[in-house]
Amino acid sequence: MKKLLLGAVALGAIAATPAAAQTSESHYAGNGNLPFVGNVQYTLTNPGGFGTFLGNAGVALEVGTHYTAEADAPANTTTATPTVDVVFTLTGSVTRDCSFYAGNDAGAQNIDFGVIGVRTGNNENVNDAFEMVGPAVAEIETLTAGCNFNNEVEIEKDNVDGMVNLAAGGYDTNEFQANIPYSVTANWTGVALNAVTTGSPQTLSVSTSEASKLLQQGAWRSAMSIAIVAPAIQDTGLVAGTYTGTTTLTLRAL
16 A cells, blocks of 8 residues: 555656656566576666566566566647736727817807997987997806817907997998907816826916917816906997807817
8 A cells, every 4th residue: 555655646746747757667686596507686777788688588587577667648739838928908999079068059159248238328428429338248157068188279259350240331430330359268177288187277368359269288177167258348439230259169189
């Protein structure tokens, strides 16, 4: 039982050891009397050639014994790799997008100042008659605006003169005008172009004398407020009629 146990341990060691040497053992031993020679004692361990011949001769003459052990197993199909790294490359894409909630229909984007008050009293000084009583102001706010990539915010008026009366008729240009200049200012929370940082207040303003302006920045999302202010015109009167103008706010992913 002890020899069988040792044999099992040896086999386990072979199985657990990569590229282990394969067993090939041949052992001879003898003890006996040979004619004309006398008593002979011998051991041969893995003899080659002539030693094997002598060992087999001793077995044939019945004065010796022979022990063999052979083990064989096929080799690895490829070179063993004790450590294997498998790299998985993960890919996906997110489309560039800009969003601005501007109400549920186009009507929400029509900004009507109603009657823009002018001084109509017959007791007004001639230098004040028909001038604007005060500024015309519009406040627009959305709680959802932004872009998910580097982008630019642009504000553009259709006319640098502001709101224009397209059917003003004739008038004394020294005393009247048919346009109402206005400024546009947008405020939101964002970051500078290519900046990876926390957001901070951002402002883009187009003055009464400017037609457009833009600001490039990194990805952002926040509320946005837009103020449109037409300052009261104090030097000239306004020709009666309808004053119109459009302002376009563009959020454009770069």
